[in-house]
Amino acid sequence: MEVLKVNLKNAGYYDKKDAIKDIHFSILSGGLVGLIGPNGAGKSTIIKSILGLMEDVDGDVTMGQGSKYAYIPEHPTYYDELTLWEHIELAKAVNEIEGDGYYQEAEKLLTIFRLTAEKHQYPGSFSKGMQQKLMIIIALLIKPKLYIVDEPFIGLDPKAIKDFINLLKEEQRSGAGILMSTHVLDTAEKMCDRFLLINYGNIIARGTMEEIRGQSVSDGSLMDCFYELTVNDHG
Structure with a gap:
């Protein structure tokens, strides 16, 4: 069952209305998707568009019927x-x-x-x-049926990180879908089922770790694939 479906032709700000372009993906119940990209790639714009916080959005975001979501922001409020x-x-x-x-x-x-x-x-x-x-x-x-998690590990001590990962995995096993944006790529590689690699506002690779390796022509880690894909991508 889909807990989130995102179809965005473009979204952005008053001075850059296409900060992100052609963003299409879905998250299934029990799925954990990693949103990966360098600073300024568009990850925050994608999350804000999902949350309805962007004024300039051409597209639609659909949450599963009766789906309740929880948002864990990068900066606590x-x-x-x-x-x-x-x-x-x-x-x-x-x-x-x-x-x-x-x-x-x-x-x-x-x-x-x-x-x-x-x-x-x-x-x-x-x-x-x-x-x-x-x-x-x-x-x-x-x-909730859907967790939207933005850089959750910043400021957490190692024990808290481990405890949070274990609790998030429990929620996943219970059927929650999770979208997680993070720079901690080694942790993301171990946790996530699928990945969306973002650069210059576009999805440049998507899929399982094996599929990401195929798209990056690298047999290495997520970090290696991330480097190969982003260093050669100029928007």
Whole structure:
């Protein structure tokens, strides 16, 4: 089942309306797709177009019927006047989640990410990594059909990265579809089923790791393929 279908002829900004061009892909239930590309390639524009945050979009984005999504941004966003626990309570109310199991799951995730002692503190006093953990916890609590994850590993310590990967894999096994943009290519290669390689606003390669190797004429790692494909691509 498709949880996301993207058909964008072009999208961009007032001074560059075709920052991305001919972006077509879908994500299936239980699929994990890596969105890979250098800085300025168009990854953020693609994500913003999916989220409905771009004004100039020629195309359409369709989420599966009844699909609820969670977005984990590169830069954590939070309410200065709410504590960590109040953010968790707010997410429950906004998403109309019933039952006490939600709070039990929240306590479990706070323990995993070592934030139990900070549950009644304000995120503004947290490190970037702690703020990112809050974004991850809220996304996991929502239990969406689709995760849109933008550079999730920045600021996280190695244990938190490992825990997050394991939890994301659990969600994938439960049928969630995941779109993950990241620069951490060795981790992406191990995690993702399929890849979209973006450069100069275009998809320059797509598919499984084997298919990416075939398109790059390289038998190496995702990093090797990424280098081969982008160094010879001039838009």
